[in-house]
Structures are given as structure tokens and as C-alpha cells.
Amino acid sequence: MNKINEAISALIPYAEWAMLFFVIGGGLFLLIYSRFKPYLMFRHAIEVVKGKHDDPNDPGEISHLQALSSAVAATVGLGNISGVAIAIYQGGPGVVFWMWLTAIIGMVIKFYSCSLAVMYRTIDSSGAIESGPMHYMTKGMGKKGKPLAIFFSIAGLIGFLGVFTVNQFTQTFMSVVNPDVTIAALGDFNWKLIIGLTLSVLTSLVIFGGLKKIAKVATAIVPFMVALYFIAVLVIMFTNLGGIIPSIKLIFQEAFNFETAIKGGFWGLVILGVRRAVFSNESGLGSAPMYHGESKTNEPVQEGLVAMLGPFIDTIIVCTLTALTIIISGAYLEADNNGIAMTLLAFEKSLFGYGHILLMLIVAAFAMSTLFTYSYYGTKCLTFLTNIKIGKFFNIYYVATITFAAITSVGVVINLIDLAYALMCIPNMIAVVYLAPKVNNSLKLYFKKVKDGES
Template sequence: MLETLNTWSANFANAVWGTPTVILLLGGGLFFAIYSGFRPYRHFGHAIGIMLGKHETPDSPGELSHRQALAAALAATMGLGNISGVALAIVAGGPGAVFWMWMSALVGVATKFFTCTLGVMYRGEDSLGNLQGGPQYVIREAMPKAFFPLAILFSVMGLIGTLPMFQANQLTALIKQNIEISGDPMAVNLGIGITMAVIVGIVVFGGLQRVAKVAVALLPLMVLTYLSMTAYMILTNLPEVPAILGLIVTEAFNPQAVGGGFLGVVLIGVSRGVFSNEAGLGTEVMAHGAARTNEPVREGLVAMLGPVADTLIVCTCTAIVILLAGNWQNPGDLSGVTLTANAFATQLGTPGMLALTLVTLILSSTTMFACWYYGAKCFGFLAGAHVQHHYRWFFLATIVFGAAVSIDVVFNLISGSYAIMAIPTMVSTLYLAPKVKAAAADYFHRHPY
């Protein structure tokens, strides 16, 4: 049964993460950058100012402040994708995969600016009359009716792609690596999964406001702790870092590179990069679509900060630490988060391992909190907001399931769903790109920063 599930999930992920998907995401992001005249890249200072609260409009429609919306979005992306996903990318595609993760983030800046501007520009009411944002609402509100099946497709795949199974799986593996728990392995996994489900349930039953408040409170401290740990390891091995960065670049274009040659490395790097920063998937649109603002462009500017912090900074630090440790070529039984943890343990010992466990525990938990919100919105769009609260129980049950199955099944299922979610998101954004360009021109004419 498990072997069949492994095979099916691998075939599913390989089928959807092909060249067309990479062209759609990288090519689409490059188009947005060029089409906008690289405008988003020229206003990072203004974006940071918005995020810090300089342009809040408390009376505007929406549930979250700009900072809370960014925190909610980063809660989903700043997690195991940065710690475990990077390890999976390097093992599968070699150091060159990191370069293509960078490329996905660079064009992802423009993609997030466009997608999240649309997420606020075309918000729609759910069945209870509450204002909602997301690709499904953008498609419903702004595109011809013939495109409505794309909204359904996004919501269906969003129910799968936003499930917390990957976080539960990797957190379970890390706990078992650090704490020796006797008993049947499956029973231990289930016990850890049930405990996680209870903790997550306490937060998600409090709604979006509680999720955002927890993310704002915990994310900065955890990210700072993680970056401090990686900075220490990088600085103590500084002479080796230039060679590692050079290896990342050269292996990205090596026809005989690990992972199936040049094309294989590109596919692995882009898929893992998108898994990390979610640019073009549409999940980020659901978070930023809840922002309290009447200026869609303003929220698009805040959203574009995500790939920089997420992939270009945090993921790069993780990659350098893993490559410094050197065991990525022969990982043995180590996989994902356990490989990253082993890399930290080589220099920081037990204290480093315990610190990473704490950071991973918090980041994976905040990711699960945010993923509940995304999944609930997809379920509400399909079945009606009046029954949306029932989704919580299904969501918590999948935490237990994710803790019990193999990482390959979980990662392939989530990653493959992400690839399909990108189709409605990118198609609708490309179709409506002129609306964003016109809105940006108007915004910067009124606010010449």
C-alpha cells in the first residue's frame, strides 16, 4: 500500500512539474518585471515603510494591517521550506538547484507584486457577505465567466496543497532525532501527530486574527535566531564560502549536474524555490487579500518583500550551512530537516541541534496556522462560508496523517498540488496584468516616492 502511494505521488509530482510549469512561473515572472518597467524593484524603501506602518488606513476594508498580512503570508513560507526544502533540493539536484531557487525568487518579486495587487483590487464577498481575496475571487470578479473553472481548480488543489502534512512529517522526524522515544514507531508518530494537532487547534479555532497575532509575535524572533545561528557558522568558515557560492553557480549550468542534467536541476530548483516563497501559487494572494487597505498597489509592494526575505536570505543561509557540512552527497538515512539538523550539529553540537529544534517547532507551527486559513478559504469558496468551520477538523486530522507517512509521499503530493495551483494564478494574472500596470502608474503619480 505504502509503496503504491509512493509511486503514485512521485509520478504525479513529476508529471505536473515539467518544463511548461517552469516556463509559466519563470517566464511569467520575467514578463511581469519587464512589463512593469522593473517598477517594483525600484521601490523597496517605500515597501518597507508601508510594512512598518507608515501608511496605515485603519478605516479601510480588510481584516489585517499591512504588517499582519505580510506576517500571515510569511508564516506559510518561512518554515520548513527554508530549512527542509533546501536540503531536499540540494540532495535531489545538487548545489546548482540553489541558483534556480534564487532565480525563482528574483522574478517572484514581480510576480507577487502583480498577484497581490490584484488580490486586493478584485476582492469578492463570500456566501456570508464577508470580503475575501485570493485567485479564486480575482477570477470570479474580474474575468469572463468562461474562466470560472480555473477558480474551481485553484480551490480544489488549494485544499490539498495547503494541508499541513509536510510540516507535521518533518517536525516528527526532528523530534524523534533529538528525543529517544521507545515504543512502536507508528504509535510514536501518531502520538506526536495528535499532540501537534491539539496545539495547532488551539490557535486555528481562534480565527485569522489569532493566527496573525501569533505570527507577528513569534516569526521575527525565530527568524533572527535562525539567521544568527547560520551567520555564526558562515563567519567561522568564511574562507570556504566563496568556493561554495561559485559551486552553486557553476553547477546550475552543468549539463552533467546531479538531478538529471541542466534541465533536471532547473526543474528541481524552481519547484523547491516556489515551495519556499510561493510566488505565483496564489496562497500569498489569500493572505495579502485580507489586508486593511484601499490601495491595492500598496499591498502588492508589501507582498514583494516576501521572496527576498524568504528565499534570497534565509534559504541561501541554509544552503551554505548544508554545503559547508559536506554530507549532502552521501546523506544516508538523513533527509530534509534531519540533514539540515546534522549540518548544524557538526559545528554547534547538541546546543545547536536543540536551538534548531526549537526554531523548527515554532516556524512549522506558524506555517500550519497560516495553511489552515488558506485551506479554509478554498473550502468556503467551494462549499460556502457558512460550513467553512467544519474544515478545521479535517485539517487537524491531516496533521496526524502527515506525521505517520513517508516524506516522499507528503512532499510529492503537496508540491504537485502547488504546480497545478500556479496555472489559475498565473493565467489570471497575465490576463489582468494591464490593470495592475495602470493602477501602479496612477498610484505613483499620486504618491511620487
């Protein structure tokens, strides 16, 4: 594992620059090319999620709310809790500013990619809807899209593993419960292995139920876990009102303090912010289009607007609350460990000595919902590379990696996922930018319908 990690680490600098170029560069192009129209329809997007513009006769398998909940379930999770802590640990509070900037750009990327998912979705041999980057690459780009789709799908077999989530939940459980001491009477066990096996069993019970079961579970869990996290953080905010404004000021001040980043310099800090934001909200990866493409709608732009809300919820709201909690508590100055240990310390200090226990319960909900949804993404990738029958075997491989992730180090996991994410961004962003004119044409027609009151 050490040799594998060394090999991956050597590739990370190249992956960082690729992600910066394709996500930020491609996102800025889409931002200008769209003339900011998706942002102007933000309120309309919320109305669509509420079901105001639903048509029960539209094709699709799941509602707008279910699609958004399932996609958010995969993004609002450990990336928001420990991913933010990792970013601050490596780059200081200023890295949050660059995460915000990436999220704003990520909103327009989600709009275009998820519009394309509906525009180019197909029906498979079993009669089910197939959608995602692989399909808008092959259908929208023709022969030149096939290599991109294959490249994306291969990278997705690693990128769509729930290894980071499992690893950080295991670290949380070991830190809070400390079973080697508290449950020592039961004997000397490898508790990380036990946690991994337990998560494998629980995940298996859900993911072998298919998309509708995943969407149902995710829709039930996401509002609850986000609400509970909000309440906990808001309690911290209200008990530390005097620290909110100074913390926000510190983020802006440190955003241009390029000596704080471990990599050093302007680009080191920016790249760190991009990596952690993309890790958190998955803009540019091509994961969200797989769920949003299943929505019951005949309007591709409508679903693109719904998808645009994902990065806003994930990074602008949830990640900011986590960052403020860490900064206000002073945990970023005290934590010695990379990962969720910093957030646990922040909650313990800010919630009367019991916050770390509450956070462990929240993390458990985040972890399970993320594990449920990620399995679906990987199955899509393997199905595209092979066929429906073989694609189902991804879940077996997926469940096996859960146990592996529980016992390995956070450094190995972060490097592995960062590399896979960068490789997925390259083909996906090429396809999204190439097919952007198709979305613009659809946007123009939809914009007119909204103005005329037809949609």
C-alpha cells in the same frame, strides 16, 4: 499508500513542466511587462510595512505588517530548512542558484497577484472581507474565470495541507530526541502517532480562533523564529568565515554542472530549483493573496509591493543562509537521508555538537506558525466551493491530516504537495497574466502619487 504514491509519481514529470512554463514563463512576461517598476520601489515597500503610509480609515481587517507576517509564516518554515536540503541532496549546491533566479521572478508574481487580491476583494454574507485568486478570477475574468477558480480551489484542498511541515518536524524530533531509546522506560509506543496527535491538538487550539487570532500569533512568532534562526546561522558563518566565499563560488560553479541533478541535464537542474523555490516562497500558487487581500489599504499596488518582500525574505535571505550552512559544514557530502536530516547534521557539526537540539526548537516554532496559517488558506478554498458554514469544516479535515502526515514517508508527502502546487499554479498564473493590464494601470497612478508625495 504505495499505489497512490506510484500514481502521483507518474504525474510529477508533467507537473514539473507545467510549473516551469507557468511560473517562470509567466513570471518573465510580468517582469518585462512591468518594466521593472516594482523592483525600483523596493525601499518604498519597506516603508509601507513599517506603517509610514498607513491610514486607519482604510478598509481591511489586518495591517500590512500582519499580512506580510502571516504570509511569511506560511512560507518561511520547513521549506527553508529541509526543502533546501532536499534540493541540494537531489541536485547538488548548484540548484541554489536556480532557486535564487526563481525567487527574483517570484517577487514580481507576488506583486501582481497580491495587487489583484486587494483590487477584486469582496464582502461575504457575514460582512467579512473575501479575497484571493478565486475572487480575482471570477470578478476580473467574468464567466471564463469561474472554471479556473473551481479548479484552483479543489487543488487547494490538498495543496494547503500542512503535511510536509508535520512530516519534517516529526523526523526532526525522532532524530534528535530518539524517544524509542531515551524514553524507553515509559514503554513501547508509536511515537510518530503521538507526535501527530499532539500537533493536532495544539493546532486546533489556534485555528478555531479565526483570522485575527492567527494573524496575532503569526506576527508574534515569525520575528522571533527568524531572528533565532539568523543568530544560529550567523554564528556558524562567523566561525567559518573562510568557507563563505568558496561556498558561494561552488553554488555558481555547480549551477551549470548539469550532471549533478538526479533527473539529469539542464532542464532537470532548473526544474528542481523551480520546484523547491516555489515550495519555499509559494510564488505563483495564489496563497499569499488570501492574506494580503485582507490588508487595511485602499491602494492595491501598495499591498502588492509589501507582498513582493516575501520571496526576498524567504528565498534570497533565509534559504541562502541554510544552503551556506549545509555547504560550509560539508553535510551535503555526508548525509545519507533526504530531508531535514542533512540540515540537522550541518547544525550539529557547526554548533559545538548541540546545534541539532537548537534546530529542533526552531523547527518547532516554524512548524506551528506554518500550521496555523495554512488552515486559513484551505478554509478559503472550501468556502468558495460551498459556503461559509461548510467551509469551516475544512479545519476538521485539516487537523485529521496532521496525524496522517506524522506517520507517512517524506517521499509520499513531497510528491503529493508538488503535484497539488503545480495544479494550483496553472489557473492562478493564467488569471494573473490575463489581468496584468489592470495592475499596470493602477501602478502608473500609484507611481505618480509617490512621486508627488501623496502616498
